Amino acid sequence: MKAPALRLPAVIADRASVAFLASLAVVALVAPLLNLAVPESSPLHLSSYAVGLIGKYLSYALLALAVDFIWGYCGILSLGHAAFFALGGYAMGMYLMRQIGTRGVYGHPVLPDFMVFLNWEELPWFWYGFDQFWFALVMVALAPGALAFVFGWLAFRSRVTGVYLSIITQALTYALMLAFFRNDMGFGGNNGFTDFKDLLGFDLQSDATRSALLAATAVALGGAYWTCRAVLASRAGRVLRAIRDAESRTRFLGYRVQDYKLWVFVLSAVLAGVAGALYVPQVGIINPSEFEPINSIEVVIWVAVGGRGTLWGAAAGAVLVNYAKTWFTGALPDVWLYALGAMFVGVTLFLPRGLAGLLPVRSRDA
């Protein structure tokens, strides 16, 4: 027998991983195809609106994956991940704002509209470099990563765990929301950033760009999945699960628990930042409401609904819950929050392993 031509890396060769990555690939290929290649008259045509929506869901899925990685495998329940998501989004937004150039309302070659409006004379120092795409990409990872590092270093070193940790992550995102609401912070105050024109020279309104963004989000989600799996499959990943199940016991084996928590927290925050960066060009706006504490709580609900501690379940949960949200806010807007609450309670009571628990595929290491 010949060895199979295509050998997947062992960490993503299990059935669940293959199914998950294959569905991602299908979405990334088929959605653009149905949008770009199928004529609008055909019933198979996928609207540009739907493409944007799917792209948005996928960026939420990446955020959910980031939360599940630390919650499901290391027991860190972050209720502040929307903050990292928003920071990544703001970093991308700053790049998109500077790409507008003279096409803004005031036509200023350097300053974004809101700065002209505030009678600012020159660009604040922290806006330097954001005209470069590579710089923005670095900041997409660095801003949330650095914040997570400082926050995690302080919190995990003082052994803040459980509900206390969750509460201070809420405080973190709330504090950032208040800060970003202020006009003099230099991030556009409560209006945030919008009216983006193009990314790397590609028109954000064009169907091709939207399809490309959707595909990029799918690729990022797949890559993040692979990265998390690689960590979890290593001995370090087993230490993480040991920490989740018996934190103090792990210390007596000689592991510096705070370091483990810190590194996965930082990685998770970076993934959340990347999700935010992919989200912003697809929805066309970023403002301080992204920091709202309720947003972070919603992410945890997506993960719980999909199935904590599976990664793919969290991603699927994000898509399903947000699809439901889209439907409800269209048909029965007043009911949505109750429906979300009911979903959470229902899953907690009847499906402790989430929807993923209903499927026969089970990753061994959950």
Place this chain on the structure above:
Amino acid sequence: MNANLQPGGAVAAEPRAGAPRRGAAPGGRDPWREKREAAAARQPSVLTGDVLYLQQVTVSFDGFKALDDLTLHVDPGELLCVIGPNGAGKTTMMDVVTGKTRPDAGRVFFGNMTNLLTMSEPEIAQAGIGRKFQKPTVFDFLTVFENLELALAGEKSFWRTFFARLTPRDRERIDEVLETTGLAAKRDTPAGTLAHGQKQWLEIGMLLMQEPKVLLVDEPVAGMTPQETERTGELLLSLAGRHSVVVVEHDMEFVRSIARRVAVLHEGRVLAEGGMDAVQSDPRVIEVYLGA
């Protein structure tokens, strides 16, 4: 007085039905004696001072002194048994040594130089003090093999473990411990599904993997069958000599069979210390245990 103090019971405990009576075998032959002596013979001949030294250690919980001016030393390679009624402070003593509880007063040294009171739990573990908990705590979701893997001695930083691969030497070591603990058949079962006695063994196995200089073993034979108890005794004795072993146990017969030196703890201090016979005939000890 502390409600946890329940004198009696332990010393007077009957041997389990069917258990071969250890310690004092009929006809004066003591099969354990040779093992104890063999273990003692492996102790370093030149004593380089204590391996572990607790000096006037006091721990209070809300005014109640769990340890009260406790002074205790452990020699290199010795097997020390610590006995004492419930609530005597035996587990608290281990908590202090392993960094879980900080004493209000006193000093704790490892070797001659290392002050354990300034070190964190992982630092103490890495320095060579391993511990088996009274309530066995293994990682339920990991397999037996993986539990042992995590206990493997070596560098334990995040990045090291991220890139760590099991060397053939590591595998050998794990297989060895699987054999020693009789868990070879359970190698790939999640630890959560093990029987109580097997969890105890797994935890002892994890202790072995760490290759510590000092093993602190809290109630190793609780919940074990007589056969398992006997094997545990043999294992602990085989470790003494190369390692220092401190065993806390209520099972007096077990203690008699393995101990050369016994320390009796009562209300947070050492009440008596010495050979098993001497200790058991000490009137103060009898009083504490029998409440006379």
